[in-house]
Amino acid sequence: MIDPDGHDKQPHEKDEANRAFNTAENALKAIETSRACIGSLLPGPVWSHIAPRGEFEIKGCLTQNGQPVAVLQFNPVDGSVLPKGLHALGSGREDAIPKVKMRLESIAPELKVLEGAEFREPEFCWAVPFAHQGRVVGHIKVSADGSTVVPDRKAVEELSKHQHAW
16 A cells, blocks of 8 residues: 555554554443433334344344444344344244334333443444343444444445335
């Protein structure tokens, strides 16, 4: 890579500049930014799809300013919230979707932002985990400087593929 002065800039030099955002101060700021917004998130679209292993998945998002900022996965049988890392165990039923929509309406005030943040280099942001009833159920993405909640890119991509979101 060539910098503006015409010097050959090595990739690791760029990485070093980006790592300047990976500070405890910015992580704590990202946590506070997440806490400030979590209770005011609004329910967004709910969608379903068949996962790579053939499971029927139901997802819903919470939004800020009309943009999806947090994704939750739901049990396709009874509409309950699933913890991160646990995927649908059955084939699921379309009639769980109204239950999910109702649950999404009331869940934001029940979520608790946890004390910690993970830096996601490819997205250049912080991922701040949140929990429901003691289980980690999602993340809020916050800008690298910790000041702004940013849309969840994966949710945006999935929603564009699933135009029939409820």
